[in-house]
Amino acid sequence: xxxxLTLEPPVRFNKFETAMxxxxxxxxxxxxxxxIFCPQKLGRGDMDQHPHKQYSRGEYVYLQDEDADKIYFLxxxxxxIGAYDSASGKxxxxxxxxxxxxxxxxxxxxxxxxxxxxxxxxxxxxxxxSVEDMRSLMRERNGITVFLMKIIGARVLExxxxxxxxxxxxxxxxxxxxxxxxxxxxxxxxxxxxxxQKFLNQEEIAMLTATSRQTVNTVLNDLRDKKxxxxxxxxxxxxxxxxxxxxxxx
Numbered sequence: 001x002x003x004x005l006t007l008e009p010p011v012r013f014n015k016f017e018t019a020m021x022x023x024x025x026x027x028x029x030x031x032x033x034x035x036i037f038c039p040q041k042l043g044r045g046d047m048d049q050h051p052h053k054q055y056s057r058g059e060y061v062y063l064q065d066e067d068a069d070k071i072y073f074l075x076x077x078x079x080x081i082g083a084y085d086s087a088s089g090k091x092x093x094x095x096x097x098x099x100x101x102x103x104x105x106x107x108x109x110x111x112x113x114x115x116x117x118x119x120x121x122x123x124x125x126x127x128x129x130s131v132e133d134m135r136s137l138m139r140e141r142n143g144i145t146v147f148l149m150k151i152i153g154a155r156v157l158e159x160x161x162x163x164x165x166x167x168x169x170x171x172x173x174x175x176x177x178x179x180x181x182x183x184x185x186x187x188x189x190x191x192x193x194x195x196x197q198k199f200l201n202q203e204e205i206a207m208l209t210a211t212s213r214q215t216v217n218t219v220l221n222d223l224r225d226k227k228x229x230x231x232x233x234x235x236x237x238x239x240x241x242x243x244x245x246x247x248x249x250x
């Protein structure tokens with residue numbers, strides 16, 4: 001993005017949690033984003049203007065260095081956003097997105113070539129808008145511009161937090177912080193607990209936290225032994241968010 005990042009110790013969770021919760025909402029300040037971008041009713045070219053496209057696991061929505069001429073809204077499934085470092089040949093995972101999230105948004109801000117790729121992790125449906133259509137919507141509805149600005153701002157904040165975490169935090173703390181933020185962003189309250197459906201596997205968490213699969217496994221088992229959370233391949237259930245946050249602050 002060409003932005004200057006100032007490394008400071010990570011801010012505590014409330015500000016980050018609020019920003020990331022807002023990012024995943026389809027309804028924001030009385031704007032029915034899903035209804036605007038991805039109409040479900042057929043009529044007068046709606047589906048032509050905003051086509052829904054389906055992808056299978058292992059496909060790419062777009063590749064690094066391709067033309068950036070569309071913006072995507074995830075209506076079902078999961079997509080990994082990442083980049084390849086040509087010098088080292090290594091892959092960097094930037095984000096793993098799910099239903100209700102937006103990607104490819106920098107095309108609207110003037111990006112001409114993709115700086116990352118979008119890899120489909122499971123059967124996925126996206127709603128596709130051209131940059132021209134998106135800009136037209138932004139002219140018609142001022143709230144859409146603010147909506148996109150909040151998404152971009154939240155992602156810049158997330159990148160700053162992750163970079164600061166890698167500099168200032170050890171591997172265990174990075175994993176615990178990630179679990180806390182994941183539950184705060186994508187979890188839903190079930191009584192006094194917080195449930196995250198479609199929990200990531202340990203390899204995916206390791207990629208997002210710049211740690212190893214073994215470290216993630218050790219941390220998860222430790223937190224389960226302390227009765228702070230429990231998990232399986234499909235979900236994460238946090239018994240006590242306050243205790244999980246305290247573990248990250250150690």
